[in-house]
Amino acid sequence: MRDLMILTKVPIAATSTLSALSVYLLAGGGGGMGLAFLFAGVCLAAMGASALNEWQERDLDALMERTRRRPIPAGRISQSAALLLAVALVAAGLVLTWEVFGVLPAFLCLGAVFWYNAVYTPLKRLSAFAVVPGSVIGAIPPAIGWTAAGADLLDARLASLCFFFFLWQVPHFWLLLYRYGEEYERAGYPSLKKLLGKRGLARLTFVWLATAAASVLLLPLFGAVLSPASVWILGVAAMALTAGSLPLLGDRPAPRVFRAAFAAVNLFALLVMAALAAEPYWPGSLSLALR
Numbered sequence: 001m002r003d004l005m006i007l008t009k010v011p012i013a014a015t016s017t018l019s020a021l022s023v024y025l026l027a028g029g030g031g032g033m034g035l036a037f038l039f040a041g042v043c044l045a046a047m048g049a050s051a052l053n054e055w056q057e058r059d060l061d062a063l064m065e066r067t068r069r070r071p072i073p074a075g076r077i078s079q080s081a082a083l084l085l086a087v088a089l090v091a092a093g094l095v096l097t098w099e100v101f102g103v104l105p106a107f108l109c110l111g112a113v114f115w116y117n118a119v120y121t122p123l124k125r126l127s128a129f130a131v132v133p134g135s136v137i138g139a140i141p142p143a144i145g146w147t148a149a150g151a152d153l154l155d156a157r158l159a160s161l162c163f164f165f166f167l168w169q170v171p172h173f174w175l176l177l178y179r180y181g182e183e184y185e186r187a188g189y190p191s192l193k194k195l196l197g198k199r200g201l202a203r204l205t206f207v208w209l210a211t212a213a214a215s216v217l218l219l220p221l222f223g224a225v226l227s228p229a230s231v232w233i234l235g236v237a238a239m240a241l242t243a244g245s246l247p248l249l250g251d252r253p254a255p256r257v258f259r260a261a262f263a264a265v266n267l268f269a270l271l272v273m274a275a276l277a278a279e280p281y282w283p284g285s286l287s288l289a290l291r
Contacts, residue, residue, distance in 0.1 A: 038101070
């Protein structure tokens with residue numbers, strides 16, 4: 001069971017559903033079984049995509065200390081069994097999403113799997129900047145939640161939400177890269193850390209991080225959140241994240257600076273999602289009229 005959880009990256013898959021769930025609530029989908037079915041459908045597809053990713057990268061995983069003990073390179077799960085499980089999980093997630101919410105959310109879910117496994121995963125072997133187009137993956141779950149609640153895919157409010165989650169993905173990964181960059185290089189992946197150096201990577205990460213923080217201001221501007229409580233929470237959190245990450249601009253940022261920034265950017269995303277989920281319940285909110 002533990003190997004299956006590692007193969008399908010259950011904690012990461014479950015966490016990746018949070019943006020879909022928070023936007024579903026924001027768009028008036030409500031709680032109850034609808035929320036539970038959305039979690040199950042998106043999580044199953046994410047677990048399948050994760051297992052497929054491990055199958056795709058099994059040769060390179062065997063070269064890195066951090067990943068060589070994963071089930072496939074360690075030989076505890078066969079390649080064919082891993083591939084079969086991945087396809088079954090993706091299919092189950094898509095069918096469940098289609099049956100409960102219709103074709104559009106299911107199609108978006110399929111699009112996320114395609115972008116992750118057919119675009120981003122191969123691109124990582126070719127470009128150190130693969131995470132930038134790869135971060136489109138982060139913009140899709142909010143659209144799944146939005147359309148599952150019956151809201152319009154072409155609504156500008158959704159665009160502002162997707163834009164934030166797209167931007168957030170980039171510094172999240174680059175801060176992780178600082179910790180594991182040497183392993184990626186030894187496995188043959190192009191490394192932004194090697195290309196720019198630690199100082200250059202830190203400064204570029206700060207720019208993206210500050211831009212992601214500022215992008216939450218688009219949410220009230222486009223009407224995705226309107227309650228004074230949400231606007232204040234998002235504004236203060238954005239300023240705190242930007243100010244707290246200023247040490248990244250130092251000449252030689254210490255490892256603790258990167259660890260602190262990584263924790264901060266993830267906490268910031270959780271705070272944004274909590275604010276989105278709570279928005280319909282704040283006084284002064286108009287989010288229940290999103291449809």
